[in-house]
Amino acid sequence: MSAPSQTALPPLSGTPLVIGTLALSLAVFMNVLDSSIANVSIPAISGDLGVSPQQGTWVITSFAVSNAISVPLTGWLTQRFGQVRLFITSIILFVIASALCGLAPSIEILIAARIIQGAVAGPMIPLSQSLILSSYPPEKSGMALAFWGMTTLVAPIMGPLLGGWISDNYTWPWIFYINIPIGLFAAWATLSIYRTRESATRKLPIDKIGLALLIVWVGALQLMLDKGKELDWFHSGEIIALSAVAVVAFVYFLIWESGEKHPIVDLSLFKGRNFSAGVVAISVAYGLFFGSLVILPLWLQTELSYTATEAGKVMAPVGILAILMSPLVGKILPKVDARWVATAAFLIFALVFHMRAQFNENVDFYTLMVPTVIQGAAMAMFFIPLTSIILSGLSPDRIPAAAGLSNFVRIMCGGIGTSVMSTMWDNRSILHHAQLAEHTGLHNPAFAQAVEKLMAQGMSEQAAWAVIDRGMSVQAGTLGATDMFWMSSILFLILIAFIWMTKRSKSGTPADAGGAH
Template sequence: MNTVLGKRLRGWRFLLFNFCLGVSHALVIFNAGAYIAMLPRVAGGLGIPLSFAAWTQTDYMIGLALAFPVGGWLARRFGEYRPFVLAFVIFALTSWVCAEATHFYGYLAARILLGFSGGLTLPLGQALLIKEYPDKHKSIGTGVWSLFTLTPFTLGPPLGGWIADTLGWRWLFWFNIPLALTIAGVVGALLYRRGGPRQRHRFDGVGFVLLGLALLGLQTLLNQGNDWDWLNSSYLVGLAIFVTAVLGYWVIWELSLRRPFLDIRLFARRNFTIGIVALLFGFLMFQGLLSMLIVQLQTTLGYSSLLAGLVFLPMAIFAKPMAGVFHEIVKRYDARLLASANLLGFALCYFWLSRFDDPDAFDQLFWPKLLEGVCLGGFFVPLTTLLLHGLAPERQWRALELASLMRIAAGAIGIALQGIILYRRAPLHMTRFAENHVAFGAAPLDLQTLNEAEAFAKFAKLAGRAEMIHSLNDAFWLAGCAFVGLAILVWFAHPTRTPVKISSREDLRREQQEIVVEEA
């Protein structure tokens, strides 16, 4: 069937189209943010260890990461709306599999495909929305899309906690099904037979498969390292050798192609390398610490899923407003200054959180999380400006594909790495607690009136809580030190001062690029 270019949507169709694409964007990101608060419930529901439940979150994010470059290629090859509609149909089907799954590995496979299909819709949805606006109003379309970028992620944990406590964690997927099918149906009907110019570039399938195997293998290695005792497991040693070999071959393969899956030659540019390192490690620590804290608040400190999610609500207050402010001030100041100040703000936040010592003192978490929301809002814009500086326009979108993939994959790796830190530090603090409270008769424990079994149980509970709090504090302190290092690193990049007056087209393109890196 032939395609037609068609006129832009008008009236109620245009408003409905904007609403559907906004909801589609929020739905995919919400499935990443809300799921974090559900991890202990997922572990209990499937009868698996908590580390395996975290595995289902990290591989969802790997699926999201791999989908970004694929979505861009599909848009160029087939147009945006057909792959977008198909992706949401797959999203609904895999949500149904997740909702019904009772076996872990089938559920894990469905989560990966859910993340991949959702990740396809993010670049496709943005392109679809922007195209429906006339040139002089495209900035409005960019603004509409940006509204749904950070908000679902920051509001996701409390809403996800409420769903888990009230309805059960599987209801996250039951809600996905009608929403995804409605979005696919409405967008398909509104854009029926819509066409456009297409480019017949060959897809680098080998590069995609190799990178997928490397990332999924690395994530499996990190997620199962603590369970299988690392180098004492021949399975993990073999997996590490496999991942190293595949990753090495992938690099050689990508460098040999004219149009590779990812343009890794960009790492030859200083600003890109420094910007991507800061973006990658910054998000790695942010995502890993967020997931670790929300899980430990439930499993160790006795918070419900809803209360643990509410701890992160302060981040939503300033995250989006600060992102809007940074979109403007980055045009007038050197991105190195803004990035360095923002990274130091993260360092201050995590040093502050490393003093957490009272599980019942909500203010010890509220104020640092408020600051973290401010820093999150200003995190992506200056680093995106830094890594794109000096690149020709035709290479900037390739740089964004690479940056988006690596940033999301780093978030998944960060979740696993923070679990490793917690696993390594907890025994040390357990030993210290036992040494400092060797006598059950110590007054602070108030165990004199209990029998031996009750006293031992209470002692073990107090020791477990103490070791986890101190291990969390260690992780926050290490993150604070790492952010100080990143704040220094960005000054080794070339300055990025830009004129105050730039064309409206260039301004819009830059803002769209910044939003792409903020997604998911």
């Protein structure tokens, strides 16, 4: 986008400001909602399309990876077509892709539609942030970002709840069809308010080789992560080949981008301490957070027999503190060291996952909800302070590239986090089931007594064994999930060290972060 065009635009006021803020927020809401709405619907989608829940998680990861690849292109596309035109085009293409997702007759076509959906969604978040900042006077930029941030916080919360309710009461395609009216309104309202506020455009060369290498290594890496468990990891020639392609393409990508005059990714940004440490902290944390958004509802449905709606209700209360605290964080951040706010967020995340690590197969609804409510406070203190740290100290001309690169790494880590955590959960569950099975058999008095008790109720010996095996599966799946929560809690504590590797930013205001896009 063109900086001169941006600075010359006066802020909006009155009705246009309200409608503009609503339109931009709805577009972001629709975008972020789609990254989480499918989470609790995976069992329904998998069952309807005749695939396993593990294969169904491709519906989530395919969106995340294609979205990650398209984000670095935002800067080039904006300068080529203009931010308003690009934003509206992204919304319309997103609506079309959503319709294709709902109409998909097979998992392969659904994944292809989700790839398209994720790709066209890439420019939406950075451009919405840029447009909303240009709509408010500079002194109110912090509050503008707080309003914007509340949308990005509410959507992941509403996603599981709305997805669960739709899956239980209608059919899963409606989780995609609901984007159509939202997207059409957002596109119309954005066109009405912002058509006279287009940014300047100019033709720039695109780094085609860099883009091709980016697509190859990210795609190969994600395929390896998704198919690894199914193909027994490195015992499979396909996984070895994918790993080799990912490594070779990544190395060539680093070499090419380092010497390219107009790189698609400015790798020199990693020379900055605040940028590199901040990106590691926000990206790994986002991967852990996003991975838990998949693991928790899947565990509730597959092991504890929760319906999709009930699983969504467990996830929903995270919005209470997130919504209440976001404006407060936006107001106090300019006055405090952003590192302390981010540290507090990671400590709360660690506490939340520690509480979840205490769960067992008999956990009640209230116990499940308590850490979810507390997690809302961490979410409110997570994104804006870390973004402020990442972008602090950079010259204005480097900020758009820095924002694109940090978002790319963060979104990609969200997809990787989903794949890694679902694979590790499955592996740990198998291990725990094998350990529990060691104590079965008629040589074990407790096991023999349990079989006799079930047979006394009219069951056959085979049916009694099946009931006990189901109980072991539930216990093993629960132990596997709590292992993931333990790991996440420890990693959040370790990530605090990366926050304190950064220097204190001179401003640390959300406005600085917002200017990134």
